[in-house]
Amino acid sequence: xxxxxxxxxxxxxxxxxxxxxxxxxxxxxxxxxxxxxxxxxxxxxxxxxxxxxxxxxxxxxxxxxxxxxxxxxxxxxxxxxxxxxxxxxxxxxxxxxxxxxxxxxxxxxxxxxxxxxxxxxxxxxxxxxxxxxxxxxxxxxxxxxxxxxxxxxxxxxxxxxxxxxxxxxxxxxxxxxxxxxxxxxxxxxxxxxxxxxxxxxxxxxxxxxxxxxxxxxxxxxxxxxxxxxxxxxxxxxxxxxxxxxxxxxxxxxxxxxxxxxxxxxxxxxxxxxxxxxxxxxxxxxxxxxxxxxxxxxxxxxxxxxxxxxxxxxxxxxxxxxxxxxxxxxx
Amino acid sequence: xxxxxxxxxxxxxxxxxxxxxxxxxxxxxxxxxxxxxxxxxxxxxxxxxxxxxxxxxxxxxxxxxxxxxxxxxxxxxxxxxxxxxxxxxxxxxxxxxxxxxxxxxxxxxxxxxxxxxxxxxxxxxxxxxxxxxxxxxxxxxxxxxxxxxxxxxxxxxxxxxxxxxxxxxxxxxxxxxxxxxxxxxxxxxxxxxxxxxxxxxxxxxxxxxxxxxxxxxxxxxxxxxxxxxxxxxxxxxxxxxxxxxxxxxxxxxxxxxxxxxxxxxxxxxxxxxxxxxxxxxxxxxxxxxxxxxxxxxxxxxxxxxxxxxxxxxxxxxxxxxxxxxxxxxxxxxxxxxxxxxxxxxxxxxxxxxxxxxxxxxxxxxxxxxxxxxxxxxxxxxxxxxxxxxxxxxxxxxxxxxxxxxxxxxxxxxxxxxxxxxxxxxxxxxxxxxxxxxxxxxxxxxxxxxxxxxxxxxxxxxxxxxxxxxxxxxxxxxxxxxxxxxxxxxxxxxxxxxxxxxxxxxxxxxxxxxxxxxxxxxxxxxxxxxxxxxxxxxxxxxxxxxxxxxxxxxxxxxxxxxxxxxxxxxxxxxxxxxxxxxxxxxxxxxxxxxxxxxxxxxxxxxxxxxxxxxxxxxxxxxxxxxxxxxxxxxxxxxxxxxxxxxxxxxxxxxxxxxxxx
Numbered sequence: 001x002x003x004x005x006x007x008x009x010x011x012x013x014x015x016x017x018x019x020x021x022x023x024x025x026x027x028x029x030x031x032x033x034x035x036x037x038x039x040x041x042x043x044x045x046x047x048x049x050x051x052x053x054x055x056x057x058x059x060x061x062x063x064x065x066x067x068x069x070x071x072x073x074x075x076x077x078x079x080x081x082x083x084x085x086x087x088x089x090x091x092x093x094x095x096x097x098x099x100x101x102x103x104x105x106x107x108x109x110x111x112x113x114x115x116x117x118x119x120x121x122x123x124x125x126x127x128x129x130x131x132x133x134x135x136x137x138x139x140x141x142x143x144x145x146x147x148x149x150x151x152x153x154x155x156x157x158x159x160x161x162x163x164x165x166x167x168x169x170x171x172x173x174x175x176x177x178x179x180x181x182x183x184x185x186x187x188x189x190x191x192x193x194x195x196x197x198x199x200x201x202x203x204x205x206x207x208x209x210x211x212x213x214x215x216x217x218x219x220x221x222x223x224x225x226x227x228x229x230x231x232x233x234x235x236x237x238x239x240x241x242x243x244x245x246x247x248x249x250x251x252x253x254x255x256x257x258x259x260x261x262x263x264x265x266x267x268x269x270x271x272x273x274x275x276x277x278x279x280x281x282x283x284x285x286x287x288x289x290x291x292x293x294x295x296x297x298x299x300x301x302x303x304x305x306x307x308x309x310x311x312x313x314x315x316x317x318x319x320x321x322x323x324x325x326x327x328x329x330x
Numbered sequence: 331x332x333x334x335x336x337x338x339x340x341x342x343x344x345x346x347x348x349x350x351x352x353x354x355x356x357x358x359x360x361x362x363x364x365x366x367x368x369x370x371x372x373x374x375x376x377x378x379x380x381x382x383x384x385x386x387x388x389x390x391x392x393x394x395x396x397x398x399x400x401x402x403x404x405x406x407x408x409x410x411x412x413x414x415x416x417x418x419x420x421x422x423x424x425x426x427x428x429x430x431x432x433x434x435x436x437x438x439x440x441x442x443x444x445x446x447x448x449x450x451x452x453x454x455x456x457x458x459x460x461x462x463x464x465x466x467x468x469x470x471x472x473x474x475x476x477x478x479x480x481x482x483x484x485x486x487x488x489x490x491x492x493x494x495x496x497x498x499x500x501x502x503x504x505x506x507x508x509x510x511x512x513x514x515x516x517x518x519x520x521x522x523x524x525x526x527x528x529x530x531x532x533x534x535x536x537x538x539x540x541x542x543x544x545x546x547x548x549x550x551x552x553x554x555x556x557x558x559x560x561x562x563x564x565x566x567x568x569x570x571x572x573x574x575x576x577x578x579x580x581x582x583x584x585x586x587x588x589x590x591x592x593x594x595x596x597x598x599x600x601x602x603x604x605x606x607x608x609x610x611x612x613x614x615x616x617x618x619x620x621x622x623x624x625x626x627x628x629x630x631x632x633x634x635x636x637x638x639x640x641x642x643x644x645x646x647x648x649x650x651x652x653x654x655x656x657x658x659x660x661x662x663x664x665x666x667x668x669x670x671x672x673x674x675x676x677x678x679x680x681x682x683x684x685x686x687x688x689x690x691x692x693x694x695x696x697x698x699x700x701x702x703x704x705x706x707x708x709x710x711x712x713x714x715x716x717x718x719x720x721x722x723x724x725x726x727x728x729x730x731x732x733x734x735x736x737x738x739x740x741x742x743x744x745x746x747x748x749x750x751x752x753x754x755x756x757x758x759x760x761x762x763x764x765x766x767x768x769x770x771x772x773x774x775x776x777x778x779x780x781x782x783x784x785x786x787x788x789x790x791x792x793x794x795x796x797x798x799x800x801x802x803x804x805x806x807x808x809x810x811x812x813x814x815x816x817x818x819x820x821x822x823x824x825x826x827x828x829x830x831x832x833x834x835x836x837x838x839x840x841x842x843x844x845x846x847x848x849x850x851x852x853x854x855x856x857x858x859x860x861x862x863x864x865x866x867x868x869x870x871x872x873x874x875x876x877x878x879x880x881x882x883x884x885x886x887x888x889x890x891x892x893x894x895x896x897x898x899x900x901x902x903x904x905x906x907x908x909x910x911x912x913x914x915x916x917x918x919x920x921x922x923x924x925x926x927x928x929x930x931x932x933x934x935x936x937x938x939x940x941x942x943x944x945x946x947x948x949x950x951x952x953x954x955x956x957x958x959x960x961x962x963x964x965x966x967x968x969x970x971x972x973x974x975x976x977x978x979x980x981x982x983x984x985x986x987x988x989x990x
Contacts, residue, residue: 134495135557150459157461190461283553294556297496299520300438301458320424323431 037285040095041075045234048101049075059278080176083108097284102230103128103178117290119280123148123179134295142293144273148228149182153190159251162321166222168197174229175202213242228253236260258304259329268298302326357638365630369623376619384612388592392605395529395537396594402525409437416507430456442516446470448509479504479512489541495556522548535607542600566591570602648676664691731933739810753796760789826863827856833874841882855903860911873951877915884919910981916974922967
């Protein structure tokens with residue numbers, strides 16, 4: 001009888017021990033597996049890669065995926081024609097996740113693989129047909145929608161608020177971008193609402209910039225809206241210089257681009273979005289199917305104002321615009 | 331099974347069979363029962379307290395979380411309230427816009443702002459995403475954004491999901507004053523995430539918010555919200571929607587784990603805030619308590635086992651000692667004592683036992699001593715009896731021999747008398763013959779005369795020998811007759827020592843007469859305390875003469891063969907005893923061989939050469955001492971060393987004489 005009691009006690013004791021152990025294990029943050037994960041990053045400009053490196057990788061490291069320890073990160077960039085080669089090289093590494101900035105890079109990846117998980121960072125994954133819906137993307141893709149096209153209208157409106165007297169507005173468009181039609185649509189709609197004269201200037205390559213600006217001057221453009229696309233983000237400094245030479249006030253995609261010389265920069269908080277993209281990468285690495293992770297939208301928007309550019313152009317910005325400014329470059 | 335046996339063996343070693351095991355098991359059972367019952371009660375109480383405490387805490391947490399969510403919305407409302415002051419309807423559109431911009435900057439959650447004037451026409455719309463709209467004049471007068479806000483001052487719209495993903499709600503506040511306008515704000519509810527994740531519930535607990543229909547509004551896992559998750563199927567959510575307030579219960583959480591769920595309703599919004607804590611965490615203290623109880627139980631049982639065993643041993647060991655002591659006592663070891671110092675009942679028992687053993691041992695020893703005494707006495711009596719019997723037999727034998735001898739003597743005496751008398755007569759006749767011859771003178775030839783004279787001489791000589799031996803034979807016969815003579819002479823009381831002295835002298839002279847060159851030292855050792863003894867002097871003197879004569883003869887015998895260093899000594903001594911006197915005659919002569927010693931008192935037994943002794947001396951002496959005087963006559967001798975005859979005469983001899 002005694003023996004039965006002791007056995008019972010022992011069983012209970014073991015059960016209790018196991019439970020305590022489980023509880024203590026569960027209480028700790030579950031550390032990701034130590035196997036080296038592979039993350040591939042594909043962009044069209046080195047600046048995008050740089051932003052990824054400085055904004056997203058630290059966020060991943062905080063979630064337990066540390067570059068160089070349990071995460072191998074390889075970064076690729078190339079102009080649109082070069083992308084298929086980059087994707088081929090990238091896929092040979094058999095990455096666990098591919099992080100793409102821009103619709104063009106995503107298209108290039110999807111052209112070669114529909115099975116590799118992709119975290120998309122770009123204009124509109126639903127509109128581009130990469131995902132079924134924001135809430136349930138399905139397939140092997142999730143990511144961030146930066147609402148690039150929608151915000152083109154807002155940017156045009158903001159440019160108009162800053163320079164109410166200038167009605168002949170030019171828009172620098174990146175012709176090969178898959179986002180271009182949506183952006184143009186939004187721009188034209190807003191221009192029509194605001195009663196502005198909008199003229200589009202398409203460029204396909206960096207080499208086309210001077211010609212485009214010459215055309216703008218020829219068309220007596222008073223202000224310039226630079227289309228939201230990673231290419232122009234990468235060439236912000238060059239574009240700003242050309243615009244200043246053409247005496248054109250500009251509004252760009254990101255607040256940080258005002259720092260590069262644009263008069264205004266309005267867009268989502270890029271740091272916040274890259275962090276979120278990092279957490280999505282982490283979730284995919286932890287085994288969550290990409291299609292089950294909702295695509296996130298920006299929550300915060302920031303306006304950057306470059307007062308030096310304003311001064312150089314002899315422009316005084318109205319108080320309503322200044323009131324909205326988050327970053328002021330002087 | 332194998333370990334079972336091992337445990338039994340261990341148990342058996344720890345608790346030897348019998349009382350100890352019963353005691354130990356009782357102890358273990360008692361302690362275990364006590365520990366188990368207290369442990370169970372403790373567990374039950376801990377369980378109740380833990381769950382009740384957790385329920386209470388959860389409820390408070392839910393309340394607090396609901397307040398924080400409500401505060402978030404109220405904060406937005408109060409910020410929007412800046413644009414609802416009475417004069418706002420009169421300020422310039424530019425100022426209004428400026429105010430809205432500031433409001434948007436102030437409150438990141440507000441995505442869109444809308445000013446609807448008192449008539450229900452939209453006057454200004456600001457959006458973070460879309461171009462601002464000024465004075466669109468769109469009619470909102472029937473829209474709840476306007477109508478409900480005007481009616482209730484504040485209108486909090488239902489939660490809706492923009493683009494099918496992002497949770498939003500519209501908040502509209504009526505302005506102050508008559509015919510108020512309305513400020514409406516679209517609030518991005520994703521920002522409640524900051525509030526919800528900031529709520530800490532234990533270690534692994536979490537909070538989430540649903541609207542009145544059970545759709546998820548805020549959750550630490552943002553993706554659940556963005557997927558427009560409907561939680562109304564969860565029992566706790568369904569319960570909360572159905573009857574508002576309920577006791578926190580254990581249910582599966584949104585991720586399927588068992589959780590203790592509590593909720594609180596935000597009345598102004600109709601939202602429900604759920605606070606859930608994994609059941610495992612709630613029960614952690616219970617498990618800890620269980621663990622503690624079990625460890626205590628195990629320790630207690632072990633202690634009880636050890637203590638029970640120890641106590642039982644303490645109790646059993648003395649009992650066993652007692653038992654072993656009793657057993658050894660029972661087997662006859664009377665010196666067995668039990669060494670127990672304890673002052674308890676067992677100690678008392680042991681002391682009683684020892685007392686009893688002592689008594690038994692004492693009694694036994696007394697008994698043994700008595701038996702030994704009796705045995706010794708009996709042995710002595712037996713010896714005496716045997717001695718007396720021997721003496722009796724000897725005496726009877728001697729007596730019958732004496733009678734036989736006396737009979738023979740009587741028969742021989744007459745013929746012997748004839749022989750003697752006729753021998754003397756014949757000698758006288760030879761004398762007469764010679765005288766007759768002498769008278770005949772010359773008539774008888776000289777030659778004949780010579781011859782006759784020679785023959786007569788021969789005859790005389792022969793006759794003299796006949797006479798001599800006849801007298802000797804006569805003497806023998808007389809001695810033989812002395813055996814049959816009883817109580818001859820008178821018995822009187824006279825001093826012993828002079829009697830002995832006189833007898834010694836007589837013997838000495840007699841011996842000297844027989845052997846002129848005799849060399850022997852006579853020693854006397856008379857005890858003056860001897861005094862007078864009642865005896866027959868003549869008979870007793872004969873005895874002494876006989877003994878001294880024998881002693882002198884023995885020394886002379888030895889002197890013939892011994893070397894020059896030999897000094898013959900005959901020692902006669904007397905001793906006064908308590909109830910008699912002892913006379914001993916000791917010589918250092920040849921001694922008597924062991925084989926002869928038994929026969930020396932028999933008649934006609936002699937060691938002397940034929941013709942020297944009659945063989946009746948000692949026989950007669952024995953008769954005299956034993957029969958006449960009632961004394962004892964013993965001999966002690968060692969061949970070639972000494973012989974000692976010892977005569978014991980009773981001092982009071984009348985009784986003995988009467989008996990004889």
